[in-house]
Amino acid sequence: MDARAGAQDFKYIEIFLKIWYHLKNMIQPTLFDIEENHTVESISNPKTYKGIYAFHKYWGKKPIESLDYCIENCTNKNDIVLDPFLGSGLISKEAHNLGRRFLGIDINPFSIEHTLFLLSLPSADDYKNAIKLIKENVLSKISESYALENGDTATHFLWNKDELQEVWKKNNNSRRKVQLEPSDFDLNKIKSFENYSVRNIQKGTFFENARINSMENMTIYDLFTKRALYNIDLILDEINKFSGDLKRALQLTLTSSSGQMSNMVFAITNRGKTKNQQSEKIEVGSWVIGLWRPDLHFEINVWNCFENRANKLYKALLEQDSFPISCKNSISDFYAKQAEMGIVQGNSKIELKKIPSASIKLIITDPPHSDRIPYLELSEMWNCLLNKKSDFSEEIVVSNAKIRQKSKDKYLTDMREILSESSRILTKDGYLLLYFNAKDKNSWSFFDSIEKQNSLVYLGSFPMEYSANSVVQDNRKGAMKSDYVLVFNHSRTQKTLNIFNKIKGWTSDKPFKEVKNA
Structure with a gap:
């Protein structure tokens, strides 16, 4: 075969693939098929990440299936979804795909950059x-x-x-x-x-x-x-x-x-x-x-x-359409300009105070689970390459680095403050969904303060299986294999319960009742 003819054939194949991927995305705008991704059954059988979501390593990515199901069933179009611990930022793109406004906050410069990358891909x-x-x-x-x-x-x-x-x-x-x-x-x-x-x-x-x-x-x-x-x-x-x-x-x-x-x-x-x-x-x-x-x-x-x-x-x-999504980098701009997206770098404890009361329909978040993963410390290599300065003093986490003085007591105090603000900013019919797990009862102690100090009511929880095998989870002695999704709102009604009680493993019991004191 003539080399130039071979190159031309390759070019035609490449053009065909681009057209195919574009048509495929018009039919399937989210990561997985809509019919399958937003069902109760898919939550118990999450798929592994692929495509753009599998491109970059980040610890603690949560399955898309449970995120999508909860966003679709707990909110309406143009409602605001908030994640005060943004992490890898996958939820921002899913919320946008479902027609919701989104507000994300994280202290980690890498988290902000990765989220902005997902929302504004180059061609x-x-x-x-x-x-x-x-x-x-x-x-x-x-x-x-x-x-x-x-x-x-x-x-x-x-x-x-x-x-x-x-x-x-x-x-x-x-x-x-x-x-x-x-x-x-x-x-x-x-x-x-x-x-x-x-x-x-x-x-x-x-x-x-x-x-x-x-x-x-x-x-x-x-x-x-x-x-x-x-x-x-x-x-x-x-x-x-x-x-x-x-x-x-x-x-x-x-x-x-x-x-x-x-x-x-x-x-x-x-x-x-x-x-x-x-x-x-x-x-x-x-x-x-x-x-x-x-x-x-x-x-x-x-x-x-x-x-x-x-x-x-x-x-x-x-496989992606490259339509940049406009993002604001402050709470004030997000609200003043009715923006689709707000991606804010900062301490959630401080930033949440800037959010107007009763303006958020759904808070869905995966906060640091005590000392399981020191996200900012682990991301420092990436932040060095990005030439971004990390603010370690403001991170809400338990760290084994004693010099940081990030104790469990301080973490629990910070989490109680986060949850208090969450109660204030949720709409009357809004939900708080907290992805969490811990092996000691003390790490769960912020839980009791939610109902005692705030108007939020605990509805129940369901298990959240990880969508991909983890070397750390599989090999670390005593490592936890799943999280819980803890569900709160302002009033327990049959209508709200019907959203969740058909999920496999749903229970109104508190998941830590058998956990021992550490």
Whole structure:
């Protein structure tokens, strides 16, 4: 086949796919089929994330099925849905798809950026062209930093602590890897970067926290090799030439791939292929959670990591319509201008006080569950790459970093204040849906104050199964496998109960009645 004819055929296929995805989205505007996604049955059998929602790692993503069902059945078109702990921001897009106004608040700069990314996606063509331009400008420089003595480009470096064990490259005639002994050339190449200082990356703030293996004197240089940081800076130089939604998408491509660029990529050894057998083959792992830097780990070619994520995002963008959604960044602007969306960075305890009374129809939120996940501390690597400053003092969380003084008592006090404001801002027929779970009774103590101090009434709860398997949940001893969705409103009526009592596992009992004191 003539090469030009082959390229032309590929172009026609690409155009066909774009038309198909566009027509598909006109029929199916949300993540899953509407008929299936908003049924009671789907809540008990959530699907895993895909497409744009699976592009970036973020901890604590909740299944879309229960969110959609509750939004559709607890609110009407143009009602305001509020999430004071925005997290990954998936709910903002779902609320918009269902024709609701949405207000989201989070202290984490990354959460704000990821939400704005979901709401204002660039076109697939613009994104593809941007990646192509970045590649033209940086690939030769990045390849040179990983160049081998024979001119080939390395893909992986296997380290044991600070000692280089192996260098991997691709076989020119196949996709198989070639494993090489490190040469003096390789070692000198690495040494040439030892004095490198970052240019586009924020210093960052880290705390002594054994739960996530963070150290107080840790810096970004502990998480990446200096060669990796040199190459990340090259990519950031190019990203910073863009602006708006396209720049944000490129930045999040970098943060999404940063885990695989880091020193936290485990080398997997002794994986058994069959019973009673172990393999001596070394495989490439991935960064999951926390800041563990294993002795045996990989350094991976930065461009390969970036381009792999870019390819995934491009495919996801082909499935999306790129119609930017107007967002306001303050409570006052959201209300004054009757905006569709308000995405606000700040402390929810402070921001909720700015919301007019009886103006929110549904509060649906997944607050930090005691000390299960220190979201801001874990996001610091991403915020450094985004050059965003984190306000750790205002975060509502229990942290094992003692210097932060984020105790359980302070967390409970903050949560009681959040819930008090929630009662005030809800409409008479509004709902509060709280995604929560904890293993000790003390963590649930804010619960009793809701009915005692506010006018909210506890209706009941239903279990919320996770939509995807979690390495942390599956492997941490005693880890919880699900959350509860706790439902409150201002008055218990049969009409309100009918929305929830057909959900599998629904109970009017309090879920913590069997939980022991800690």
